[in-house]
Amino acid sequence: MTSGSIRAIKELVVDIQFEDEPPAIGEVLIAQSPKKGLLLVDHLAEGNTAVCLNVTGDEFLQKNMPVQRTGKGIEIPVGDITIGRVLNALGRPLDGLELNLKPDTKMRNIMMVPDSNTSFKSSKRDILETGLRVIDFFTPFLKGSKMGIIGGAGVGKTVLTMELIHNIAKSGQGLSFFAGIGERIREGHELYETLKDGDLLKNTCMFFGQMDQNPVQRMLIALSSVAAAEHMRDDEKKDILFFADNMYRYIQAHNELATILGQIPSEGGYEATIFSDVKLLQDRLSSNENGSITSIQTIYVPADDLSDPAVLMIQHELDGTLVLSRKVAEQGIRPAVDLIRTTSSLLSPDIVGERHYKLSVEAQALLQKYESLKNIIAIIGESELSPTDRSDFAKAKKLIEYFSQNMFVSETFTNKKGEYSSRDETLNGVEAIIHGK
Numbered sequence: 001m002t003s004g005s006i007r008a009i010k011e012l013v014v015d016i017q018f019e020d021e022p023p024a025i026g027e028v029l030i031a032q033s034p035k036k037g038l039l040l041v042d043h044l045a046e047g048n049t050a051v052c053l054n055v056t057g058d059e060f061l062q063k064n065m066p067v068q069r070t071g072k073g074i075e076i077p078v079g080d081i082t083i084g085r086v087l088n089a090l091g092r093p094l095d096g097l098e099l100n101l102k103p104d105t106k107m108r109n110i111m112m113v114p115d116s117n118t119s120f121k122s123s124k125r126d127i128l129e130t131g132l133r134v135i136d137f138f139t140p141f142l143k144g145s146k147m148g149i150i151g152g153a154g155v156g157k158t159v160l161t162m163e164l165i166h167n168i169a170k171s172g173q174g175l176s177f178f179a180g181i182g183e184r185i186r187e188g189h190e191l192y193e194t195l196k197d198g199d200l201l202k203n204t205c206m207f208f209g210q211m212d213q214n215p216v217q218r219m220l221i222a223l224s225s226v227a228a229a230e231h232m233r234d235d236e237k238k239d240i241l242f243f244a245d246n247m248y249r250y251i252q253a254h255n256e257l258a259t260i261l262g263q264i265p266s267e268g269g270y271e272a273t274i275f276s277d278v279k280l281l282q283d284r285l286s287s288n289e290n291g292s293i294t295s296i297q298t299i300y301v302p303a304d305d306l307s308d309p310a311v312l313m314i315q316h317e318l319d320g321t322l323v324l325s326r327k328v329a330e331q332g333i334r335p336a337v338d339l340i341r342t343t344s345s346l347l348s349p350d351i352v353g354e355r356h357y358k359l360s361v362e363a364q365a366l367l368q369k370y371e372s373l374k375n376i377i378a379i380i381g382e383s384e385l386s387p388t389d390r391s392d393f394a395k396a397k398k399l400i401e402y403f404s405q406n407m408f409v410s411e412t413f414t415n416k417k418g419e420y421s422s423r424d425e426t427l428n429g430v431e432a433i434i435h436g437k
Contacts, residue, residue, distance in 0.1 A: 004050065006031070006065045011260050012054045012216055014039055016067050022048045026073045026111050033060040038090070039067065040074065040216070042261065053216045053257065055090070075107040076224050078231035083175070084201040086192060089209050089220035095192070106235075110220065110227040113284060127352070128174075128241075128294060131167040131420035132160075134337045134403040137360065137430060139320040139344040140352055143239060144287035146295045147344075148247075148315060151324030151336075152304040158187045160324070160335050161245050161298055162194060163407045167420060169200040174239040174294070175232060179225035180208040182218045182249025194409050215260075218253035226284050233291040240293045242285060248300040251278065251310045268309035275313060282317040320344030333404045339367050356427060362434050363399055370396030391436075398433045
């Protein structure tokens, strides 16, 4: 393999010149510094120059330092060796335990996409029960679907994700992958301890590139976790539940790198390739004849603005969105779901059944009426409403209370025992409230 030398360093961007053939885009280079820093080729420039990203943040790089080619991209260990472990974007352990790599350990290039000849025939679309009433009723999870949990800072996105992982891992409905993208280290630690205490790590693989990491690793962690999930789907023939917290941070990391690389932003202030970057990642979270990847993605909403271009872009790729509201959270309702703005394209009779669909239509009608009656009641009082309106208003209030639920992962803080509600129990409860039974 040919070697090159460093010509310029600007923050995390390193220009490397080669005498002969330059490396391929996506190839990993090793700097001959004390830390042997890894450099990822981002694109090629004139004069046999490779513009690279300083993946490990090696601060010992210097001008004219030699760099060695590897001829391969970033590869991480995949398979059973990753189950129950916490890994970083490079497949290295973060849980303080050794990762015993053997000669037969399978490795996978994180940027390798499935072969174009692969048939993307969807697997059987079974409904996944989460035990959370508001989700199972308004945004049912199907194998192979993509669901989003949208909300601003501090409204409970991560706690809801932790509860979903806890419930699904406990029921053994599939192997769970968790990608922590640019979120708080504390939240990742709490999730790990929760799963460990519940003996649920045996069904979970975790990848973390949290807030303390540079934007290169925060961007790569999404690709690493997806590559590991693809291996389990294609080679191990497993059904995967993929949790990403937070997809907005993935875009944010790309944005930071685009700024460092000197790229001109798009009209919305984001990087010019935001749409293709999100699309390429979302397309890999798919199902085929081997197995399914069902993804649950949290999406941070900057300044609580649901019309943000990045938020809308991610939403466009989802089958349903669960919107968390600050106003609902202030009322002490958990999970703080805005029942009016929560939507799902999967809530149709041929998927969830006639009974569930009819109840959802009736529930939404009551909740819409509740919203309109609130303003009237604020002026004239509830006693001035007609008997029918009073009855509907009371039913809607009961529904809102019914969809509030104690969570298992919050038991330590609330001293309230967690609740698990089966789908049938949820439908029976909603039916009893709507029909006044």
